[in-house]
Amino acid sequence: xxxxxxxxxxxxxxxxxxxxxxxxxxxxxxxxxxxxxxxxxxxxxxxxxxxxxxxxxxxxxxxxxxxxxxxxxxxxxxxxxxxxxxxxxxxxxxxxxx
Numbered sequence: 001x002x003x004x005x006x007x008x009x010x011x012x013x014x015x016x017x018x019x020x021x022x023x024x025x026x027x028x029x030x031x032x033x034x035x036x037x038x039x040x041x042x043x044x045x046x047x048x049x050x051x052x053x054x055x056x057x058x059x060x061x062x063x064x065x066x067x068x069x070x071x072x073x074x075x076x077x078x079x080x081x082x083x084x085x086x087x088x089x090x091x092x093x094x095x096x097x098x
Contacts, residue, residue: 051084
C-alpha cells in the first residue's frame with residue numbers, strides 16, 4: 001500500500017511539473033504576441049506623430065503662412081508628408097522594426 005501511494009505521489013509531482021512548464025510556455029507565447037502587437041503600434045505612432053504636428057501647425061489660423069499664398073503650396077505640403085512617411089518607413093525597415 002505504501003509503495004502504491006508513493007508511486008501515485010511521484011506521478012502527481014511529475015504531472016504538476018508538466019502543467020507548470022506548460023503554463024510558463026503559454027505565458028511566454030502570450031508575452032511574445034503582446035510584444036509584436038506593441039511593436040506594430042509603436043511603428044504606427046512614430047509614422048503619424050510628425051504628420052499630426054504638421055497638420056496641427058497648418059490647422060492654426062495664422063495670417064502669415066507663405067505657403068498658403070503659393071500656387072503649389074497644397075501640393076508641396078503633400079509632398080513633404082509623403083517624403084516623411086516614406087523616409088520613416090525606409091528607416092524602420094533598415095532597422096528591422098517592420
